[in-house]
Amino acid sequence: MREPGARSKARVLVVDDDVDLLALLEAGLEGGGYEVEVCGSAERALEMLEVAAHDMIITDINLPGMSGLDFCSRVVSERGNLVVMVMTAFSSIKSAVTALRAGAYDYLLKPLDIEALVHRLDRVVREQDTQREVQKLREIVAEERGFEGLLGTSAPMQKLYDLVARAGETDASVLVTGESGTGKELVSRALHRRSVRRGAPFVPVNCSAIPDTLLESELFGHSQGAFTDARKSRAGLFVEATGGTLFLDEIGEIPLQVQPKLLRALEERKVRPVGSDKESDVDVRLVAATNRDLEAAVEDGSFREDLFFRVNVIHIHVPPLRARGGDVLLLAQSFLERYAARFGKEVAGLSSGSAERLMAYSWPGNVRELRNCIERAVALGRGAEIEVEDLPERVRTHSRAQLVVGSDDPSELAELAEIERRYILHVMEVVGGNKSLAAKTLGLDRKTLYRKLQRYARAGTAS
Numbered sequence: 001m002r003e004p005g006a007r008s009k010a011r012v013l014v015v016d017d018d019v020d021l022l023a024l025l026e027a028g029l030e031g032g033g034y035e036v037e038v039c040g041s042a043e044r045a046l047e048m049l050e051v052a053a054h055d056m057i058i059t060d061i062n063l064p065g066m067s068g069l070d071f072c073s074r075v076v077s078e079r080g081n082l083v084v085m086v087m088t089a090f091s092s093i094k095s096a097v098t099a100l101r102a103g104a105y106d107y108l109l110k111p112l113d114i115e116a117l118v119h120r121l122d123r124v125v126r127e128q129d130t131q132r133e134v135q136k137l138r139e140i141v142a143e144e145r146g147f148e149g150l151l152g153t154s155a156p157m158q159k160l161y162d163l164v165a166r167a168g169e170t171d172a173s174v175l176v177t178g179e180s181g182t183g184k185e186l187v188s189r190a191l192h193r194r195s196v197r198r199g200a201p202f203v204p205v206n207c208s209a210i211p212d213t214l215l216e217s218e219l220f221g222h223s224q225g226a227f228t229d230a231r232k233s234r235a236g237l238f239v240e241a242t243g244g245t246l247f248l249d250e251i252g253e254i255p256l257q258v259q260p261k262l263l264r265a266l267e268e269r270k271v272r273p274v275g276s277d278k279e280s281d282v283d284v285r286l287v288a289a290t291n292r293d294l295e296a297a298v299e300d301g302s303f304r305e306d307l308f309f310r311v312n313v314i315h316i317h318v319p320p321l322r323a324r325g326g327d328v329l330l331l332a333q334s335f336l337e338r339y340a341a342r343f344g345k346e347v348a349g350l351s352s353g354s355a356e357r358l359m360a361y362s363w364p365g366n367v368r369e370l371r372n373c374i375e376r377a378v379a380l381g382r383g384a385e386i387e388v389e390d391l392p393e394r395v396r397t398h399s400r401a402q403l404v405v406g407s408d409d410p411s412e413l414a415e416l417a418e419i420e421r422r423y424i425l426h427v428m429e430v431v432g433g434n435k436s437l438a439a440k441t442l443g444l445d446r447k448t449l450y451r452k453l454q455r456y457a458r459a460g461t462a463s
Contacts, residue, residue: 009035010125011052015045015059015071016087025058025112032118038231040064042071049075051214054082056124058108061088061099069102076103083124087112148190150183151334152327156319160187167314168194173266175251175311176289177433178318180457181368184289185249187318191287192245200244203237208250216258220265221273221280238271238282246284251311252292252303263307286311293435296446317433321363321370322425328358331367335374336386347378353388361398362425364456421456424449 012034014025022038029036037054039045042063048054057075061068072084086099087108096107106120147161167174168191176184176191185204192202210218221236238246248254254262265271266286270279288311297303321328332350340347350358354377363369377390388396424442431437439449 009033010055010121010128011035011037012121013045013048013054013057014038015040015042015057015063015068017041017060017064021110024114025117028114029118029121032114032121034118034121042066042068045071046074049079051210051218055128056083056085056121058085058087061086069098072099072104073102083128085120148193150186150190151331152324153330154319154324154327156323157327160316160318163316164190165194167191167316170314171195171197171285172313173286173288173311174314174316175294176287176316176318177294178289178291179320179366179433179453180291181366182318182320183367184291184318185247187316188245188247188249188287188289191316192247192285195245195285197244197285201241202245202247203241204247204249205237206249208253212255212258215254216261217274219258220261220271221276223273223276233273233276235280236271236273238265238284239280241284242282244284246286248286248288248311250290250292251288252290252294252297256302256304259304259307263304263310266310293446293450295436296450320425320429320433321366323429326359328363328370329355331370332358332374335371336378339375339378343378345378345381346384347381347386348384349386351385351387354386354391357388357391357395357398361395362422364425421452424452425456428453 012029014022014029014036015038016022016025017040019040022040026036026038037048037052039048040063042059043065045057045059057072059068059071063071068086068088072086075082075084083105084103085106085108086102086104087110089110099107105124108117147157148164150157150161164187174188174191176187178184188204189202192198205218207215217234217236219237221234221239224231224233261272265282269282271282272279294303294308294312298305298308321331329350332355336347336349339345358370358373365372373392373395374386376392377386381387381390424438427438427441428435431441435446435449435453439446442449444452
């Protein structure tokens with residue numbers, strides 16, 4: 001069993017259509033202490049990257065379908081922290097320059113010297129470790145402005161900080177709920193940093209992003225030959241998180257057939273890999289998150305009641321941005337500084353007009369929508385301040401926060417749909433995000449309420 005805080009093996013993905021070379025590299029790199037996965041095309045590699053995290057990629061330039069250079073360029077643009085090395089049997093200055101321009105970290109010439117390659121990868125790992133330590137120092141400095149990476153001084157956030165601090169002292173399972181974009185993963189990471197497991201891994205899993213057929217294998221591992229493409233055994237994310245925290249995002253999307261196995265793993269602290277008759281001990285603290293009404297899911301049979309009670313020992317609800325008052329401007333300024341530095345722009349702050357518009361807007365997409373709004377404003381703005389015209393149209397033209405229903409001036413009256421939207425969101429705030437109670441208060445069935453909330457969220461995050 002891995003000790004708390006111990007570092008996992010670096011994971012390398014090798015892409016080449018030469019089966020013999022793949023076997024050679026797999027054996028050689030595993031002998032050098034690396035966890036290796038292989039495949040024969042860039043398209044398959046992209047699929048594998050969606051399912052599991054990797055530290056490095058080694059790819060041939062000449063591949064069937066998408067070329068290795070196009071694959072490299074795409075990976076670097078989408079996953080800037082992932083190291084990509086390209087290899088080829090044809091050495092030339094032109095091809096080397098082309099590879100580096102595509103974002104490759106290094107250029108390898110076949111035939112490969114396995115021992116030299118392992119030393120080269122070891123150097124990359126040391127550099128990555130240094131970068132992580134520097135990033136940790138930056139995060140520590142940044143956290144002085146907030147609470148464990150969370151930013152906000154409003155009463156709802158102060159209540160959240162207190163609950164996170166108290167929950168962090170225990171090892172009980174926690175269910176984090178809230179609307180999409182409120183920062184549930186940030187809260188979950190704060191819980192981990194406040195726990196006795198802070199020195200061990202925090203392993204996030206987006207349950208909705210992994211196909212149902214692969215989720216069980218990802219969580220519990222699999223043995224060699226358990227299914228097609230299972231060329232070797234894999235431990236799974238429960239084992240990877242041992243000693244630390246396993247974060248199951250969108251837990252409401254876990255298929256029914258996997259839920260009993262998850263419950264057993266949590267209660268007995270043992271996992272059985274797919275296709276194996278042997279169990280492994282695990283020691284994880286579970287933090288789960290969802291924007292679904294799990295109580296309603298229990299009632300309609302899509303989520304097991306016993307699993308619901310097991311994951312919902314402590315419940316933390318993340319408040320929507322519209323309930324956080326002046327936090328809107330605090331967050332906006334933080335995002336502004338971040339994107340000004342990224343885009344190399346000298347933008348000092350918000351104009352009074354843009355600040356007023358930000359405060360008047362209801363933010364159905366929550367903090368994520370605000371972040372996107374400020375990124376756009378900084379990217380397109382030309383002055384020393386963010387002006388009203390730099391904001392997205394939906395924010396600029398949003399109607400006033402107070403609805404007027406008794407005026408004789410038609411221009412002051414709001415649409416019926418807008419009155420309904422704001423009242424529903426107000427009820428959601430009052431009941432603390434409890435959709436069952438909100439639906440009862442509003443006289444709606446839960447499905448209707450859920451559909452309306454989804455529509456409001458889509459409207460808030462549309463471009």
